[in-house]
Amino acid sequence: MAEEVKKAPRPVDPNSAKYKLGKIAADAFADAIEAKKKGIPVAWVSSNFPVEIPETLGIATVYPENQAAGIAARGAGERMCNVAEAEGYSNDICAYARISLAYAKLKSCPEQDVAMPDVVLCCNNICNCMIKWYENLAQELNIPMIMLDIPFNPDYDVSDAQVQYVSAQFWDAVHQLEQLFGLKWDDDKFEEVTGFSCRASRAWLAATGCAKYVPSPFNGFDLLNHMAVMVTARGKECSGDAMETLYKEYMENHKNGTSTFRTEEKYRILFEGIACWPYLRATSTGLKSRGINMVTTIYADAFGYDYDSFEGMIKAYCSVPNAINLEKSRDKRIKLCQDNHVEGMLIHTNRSCKLWSGFMYEMGRQVGKACDIPVASFDGDQADPRNFSEAQYDTRVQGLMEIMEANKEQKGAN
Amino acid sequence: MYTLGIDIGSTTSKCVMLQDGETLVAKSLQLGGLGTDGPEDALTQLWRCSGLSREEMARVIVTGYGRNKFEGADGEVSELTCHALGGRFVFPDLRTVIDIGGQDAKIISLTPDGRMSNFIMNDKCAAGTGRFLEVMANILRLDIDNLGAIAAQSETPAAISSTCTVFAESEVISQLANGVKRPDLVAGICQSVATRVASLARRAGIVERVCMSGGVARNEAVRHYMAQALDVEISYDPLAQYFGAIGAALYAWKQIKK
Numbered sequence: 001m002a003e004e005v006k007k008a009p010r011p012v013d014p015n016s017a018k019y020k021l022g023k024i025a026a027d028a029f030a031d032a033i034e035a036k037k038k039g040i041p042v043a044w045v046s047s048n049f050p051v052e053i054p055e056t057l058g059i060a061t062v063y064p065e066n067q068a069a070g071i072a073a074r075g076a077g078e079r080m081c082n083v084a085e086a087e088g089y090s091n092d093i094c095a096y097a098r099i100s101l102a103y104a105k106l107k108s109c110p111e112q113d114v115a116m117p118d119v120v121l122c123c124n125n126i127c128n129c130m131i132k133w134y135e136n137l138a139q140e141l142n143i144p145m146i147m148l149d150i151p152f153n154p155d156y157d158v159s160d161a162q163v164q165y166v167s168a169q170f171w172d173a174v175h176q177l178e179q180l181f182g183l184k185w186d187d188d189k190f191e192e193v194t195g196f197s198c199r200a201s202r203a204w205l206a207a208t209g210c211a212k213y214v215p216s217p218f219n220g221f222d223l224l225n226h227m228a229v230m231v232t233a234r235g236k237e238c239s240g241d242a243m244e245t246l247y248k249e250y251m252e253n254h255k256n257g258t259s260t261f262r263t264e265e266k267y268r269i270l271f272e273g274i275a276c277w278p279y280l281r282a283t284s285t286g287l288k289s290r291g292i293n294m295v296t297t298i299y300a301d302a303f304g305y306d307y308d309s310f311e312g313m314i315k316a317y318c319s320v321p322n323a324i325n326l327e328k329s330r331d332k333r334i335k336l337c338q339d340n341h342v343e344g345m346l347i348h349t350n351r352s353c354k355l356w357s358g359f360m361y362e363m364g365r366q367v368g369k370a371c372d373i374p375v376a377s378f379d380g381d382q383a384d385p386r387n388f389s390e391a392q393y394d395t396r397v398q399g400l401m402e403i404m405e406a407n408k409e410q411k412g413a414n
Numbered sequence: 415m416y417t418l419g420i421d422i423g424s425t426t427s428k429c430v431m432l433q434d435g436e437t438l439v440a441k442s443l444q445l446g447g448l449g450t451d452g453p454e455d456a457l458t459q460l461w462r463c464s465g466l467s468r469e470e471m472a473r474v475i476v477t478g479y480g481r482n483k484f485e486g487a488d489g490e491v492s493e494l495t496c497h498a499l500g501g502r503f504v505f506p507d508l509r510t511v512i513d514i515g516g517q518d519a520k521i522i523s524l525t526p527d528g529r530m531s532n533f534i535m536n537d538k539c540a541a542g543t544g545r546f547l548e549v550m551a552n553i554l555r556l557d558i559d560n561l562g563a564i565a566a567q568s569e570t571p572a573a574i575s576s577t578c579t580v581f582a583e584s585e586v587i588s589q590l591a592n593g594v595k596r597p598d599l600v601a602g603i604c605q606s607v608a609t610r611v612a613s614l615a616r617r618a619g620i621v622e623r624v625c626m627s628g629g630v631a632r633n634e635a636v637r638h639y640m641a642q643a644l645d646v647e648i649s650y651d652p653l654a655q656y657f658g659a660i661g662a663a664l665y666a667w668k669q670i671k672k
Contacts (some may be wrong), residue, residue: 004661363619377534389538395494406529410529
């Protein structure tokens with residue numbers, strides 16, 4: 001009997017966006033571990049904290065949300081959640097928080113190890129659970145916590161008062177870090193970092209914007225992987241280059257009529273919510289097998305920060321998806337649907353994220369009505385695998401597809 | 415020309431045979447859904463009562479939670495589409511289907527010309543489904559099919575405040591121990607299912623005519639409390655439990671006509 005020959009993985013072109021982005025994302029964790037060994041301070045940072053601060057000061061960064069997503073995608077979410085729950089944390093708490101708090105206790109997880117922090121940098125523009133999560137990290141690890149308070153904005157626009165409030169905290173955070181670690185703020189370095197961040201953001205938004213082409217030159221699930229760079233390394237020079245490569249590749253795909261969505265694109269949807277990391281393959285296959293391409297998601301665009309002034313930067317951080325009111329959130333999604341020829345909306349009712357899921361019933365209703373598209377939702381979780389049923393997901397996705405199919409037939413008949 | 419629809423649910427399997435997409439020729443229902451002999455038993459029963467065979471079926475479509483595992487059909491379609499088609503087959507002016515099955519509840523909205531336009535399903539929880547009634551019937555040592563009739567004897571339905579099936583189980587036991595009358599408890603249980611699903615239905619938006627489908631539709635108390643909660647008339651037909659299978663047979667017919 002012939003021995004089974006294991007196929008070697010196809011080598012990835014080192015000039016490709018996939019290679020460059022994958023390397024940046026992997027290096028982000030490794031670089032922080034190396035920095036720690038050299039005595040450089042390490043910060044655990046919430047994903048929408050102004051990355052410009054630690055980057056300018058030369059503080060190594062780790063993003064616990066990104067780490068938790070990686071751990072969950074590699075199948076260790078439940079194990080880590082169990083550790084946190086045994087410590088007394090309720091399973092109603094965000095699973096990213098539980099995984100991170102479990103890591104703070106164990107200081108090891110082979111699925112994604114990180115450097116331990118000397119400080120935690122928290123910003124609540126993504127959610128308020130973040131505050132208690134980081135307070136507990138600081139308490140458990142006996143390290144300082146620096147808090148940047150960007151409250152939910154009930155108004156449509158960012159007011160001058162809000163800009164002042166956040167700007168003052170921005171500089172206060174800088175001064176605290178200078179004092180803590182004996183660092184010195186450098187305006188030239190800051191300008192350079194903001195330039196890198198904006199360059200990466202512009203290219204990223206241009207790349208995600210390629211979804212306007214029909215068929216889309218990419219599979220929307222690619223964005224969920226590539227966005228790791230926007231979360232962890234948007235202030236680095238290499239990120240701009242990698243994102244520009246990504247944009248270039250998508251434009252070439254469009255010109256050549258190719259796509260990373262490697263099947264016929266029959267339907268185009270907006271995916272709402274954080275990815276269901278423990279079931280990324282199941283959720284992706286359930287769509288792809290039916291020719292459904294998730295062409296756009298607010299989640300990916302959320303990490304593109306383009307601004308042209310300090311005030312613009314502060315406004316950008318005050319305008320992330322979870323910090324803005326229903327009307328503004330709705331309008332952003334309607335624009336995504338219209339720009340990208342979306343035919344349906346699939347909502348991940350994420351048990352971990354009460355903030356995001358809570359207003360989704362009304363959001364889905366308003367977006368569905370405004371865009372005249374069907375809306376379906378499924379239950380799941382961003383990192384805890386115990387809150388998802390594949391059969392239920394499958395039925396909802398199929399139902400959504402059948403409505404989109406009937407709508408197409410109806411349009412064809414008219 | 416005959417088409418066959420098979421609906422494999424979580425607790426029962428149903429088959430319906432249609433002639434030319436218009437006439438119901440035969441139907442069968444067996445306990446046991448996905449992962450049991452239920453589907454085969456339902457088919458055997460259908461062949462026996464119709465006197466026809468698989469070879470005489472122009473097209474066979476399977477639906478329900480077992481649709482992806484069943485071999486021997488020509489295609490599969492979701493139960494959402496099927497309940498919409500099946501409901502419309504029985505009620506030609508139907509606009510809203512409230513389907514409560516063994517493990518889920520669905521609200522399906524139809525356009526004036528009968529297309530499914532949207533749907534909402536229950537979250538990942540057994541509350542507001544047939545399983546809830548089944549568990550409660552077991553505690554009370556009653557036949558699930560008799561719950562509606564027993565609830566009709568109630569003067570004051572008991573309040574069942576827990577939505578969780580497990581917590582509601584202990585709540586019912588303690589109410590029993592406290593001497594609450596059985597009909598009042600049964601009525602409270604039926605009301606609990608109805609009000610929970612009614613909230614889903616309100617979210618979807620209710621447009622009349624409204625009907626109920628699925629096994630729980632046979633329970634007149636649930637229908638009564640549903641009508642009360644939504645303040646609309648709930649249409650019912652004895653074929654309600656077969657709407658999924660009827661829809662699958664109709665879908666098969668539509669595919670042939672394409």
